[in-house]
Amino acid sequence: MTQTSPAPGPADPLAPERSAPGARWTAEEVAQQPALWREVARAAATAPRVPADLLAREDLRVVLTGAGTSAFAGGLLAPALARALGRRVEAVATTDVVPSPADAFADDVPTLLVSFARSGDSPESLAATRLADELLTECHHLVVTCNPDGALARAHADAPRSTVLLMPPAADDRAFAMTSSLTCMTVATRLALDPAVPADAVERVAAAAEQVLATAPARTRALAAQAPPRVVYLGSGALTALARESALKLLELTAGRVVAYADSSLGFRHGPKAVLDPTTLVVVLVSGDPHARRYDLDLVAELRAGLPAGHVVVVTGDAADGDAGGADGDDGATWRVPGLEGLDDAWRALPFVVHAQLLALQTSVHLGLTPDNPFPTGEVNRVVQGVTVHPYDAGPAAARTDPSTSAPS
Structure with missing residues (x-):
């Protein structure tokens, strides 16, 4: 029998989104x-x-x-x-x-x-x-x-x-x-x-995603409330595809009200960096591969030197990346997903994408849109x-x- 998320209640972190007009199914399907x-x-x-x-x-x-x-x-x-x-x-x-x-x-x-x-x-x-x-x-x-x-x-x-x-x-x-x-x-x-x-791979990523769903909604909701007009997602290797998916979710669910862009961490410097302005939010999806992670974190340091505080968010599965700028629960600049050590980026992408889905859903709700159908007049189907x-x-x-x-x- 298909398992579904629990009915909304006082302890449900997604209760505001489940009850928002036109958001129920998106919230259910994320959860x-x-x-x-x-x-x-x-x-x-x-x-x-x-x-x-x-x-x-x-x-x-x-x-x-x-x-x-x-x-x-x-x-x-x-x-x-x-x-x-x-x-x-x-x-x-x-x-x-x-x-x-x-x-x-x-x-x-x-x-x-x-x-x-x-x-x-x-x-x-x-x-x-x-x-x-x-x-x-x-x-x-x-x-x-x-x-x-x-x-x-x-x-x-x-x-x-x-x-x-x-x-x-x-x-x-x-x-x-x-x-x-x-x-x-x-x-x-x-x-x-x-x-x-690995025999435990699915269970590990499922448990990690449950942790994201339990702890992240308040944080992503606060970020959505800032309504950044531009959001950039960056990643290396397989996480470049996740960056593109994350940007697409935000673009779709906000009906284009938020301009979302995606690129590879290394490729972003070659022209696309021109999209940045002081209002831009950048989310860097940090690779679990030690070599690729160096390039991701180099870019994080560069971006944080040029953008206002809080405008560069790191999503990572590694505790060592906390020094990229604030451990999870500290200044909110690094969002660490626990339990992913030793898993490759295709597995890490599963709980990582939940962060992006939450931000897209909550930004849509904040803007007064209906994420279950952000194009009610049928411009996009x-x-x-x-x-x-x-x-x-x-x-x-x-x-x-x-x-x-x-x-x-």
Whole structure:
């Protein structure tokens, strides 16, 4: 049975958001994530599996794809899966695959296309899988989705080279923003493809996220009340993808009222630093890799020397990073998530993203918006609309083009 977060009560740190107009589902879906990760882990033992002999092939290329938040799931997982599998693993968004399939699939090698999709009804989702089948001699599919009735799940349910991995029903977010769906798909895919997942990894990140949910809301609410007009998220390696997801959540849930930007810690100096002004809030997601962390903390020191006090926040899983500027509970400048020692950044990203989800939710509420649907007049939709998927003419391969590549909108 799907576990959900406890009913709001006097001790509920998210009670103000649960009761705010138009915020209930977003608050619920942020809060339920640790319980859902445990559910995903329990289900992994009996979940459909990608054939082991396929993953064992040395010539296999793995492509992780999706649109928007679903694309960032691929960015989070690609480095860890490349290390675990010893294979070529790349994250390529469907929004890059569909207009430029010959670039995405330039190498005709055996490929496992991992498609992340909350609904599976976005136009690019099904089109990307069909284009891969057209351009590649041998393509296998792992569809990771929250919607068993979506176009993507239905198209691959009985396909001979396809595996469909379904998330718990509660992961199919009712609210506009992807929260539970992102993190559940990330956990499920790591468990499905990584042969060396630590036995306690899911429990550790779930416990860490519960700690964030218990202690962080008052702090992030106070930050949201300052209503910074610009917010920058920065990270290294896999956490660059998390920075992009964090910025997207804030941009979405504030309906663009807060300008949010993301970059890598090292890349930020090369021009994008121009976005900074005295009102900007910068959040640095510190890597657990000792080498990458040096670059993150160098940037923290540089930013704190140039921005007003309190405008540079560090999110870290390491106690040693407290000297970056205030231990958790001291001046609030460093938010340390306990219990993550020894886990790589793809695992750390799960409790880290809860901080970003809270800040986006609470900023939306503070601005008087409705985070469950921040675009009530339909300027931006929960499932992307208005995309026409055009048949692909690949020259000699055009004879194989299927006009049905126009996916439902």
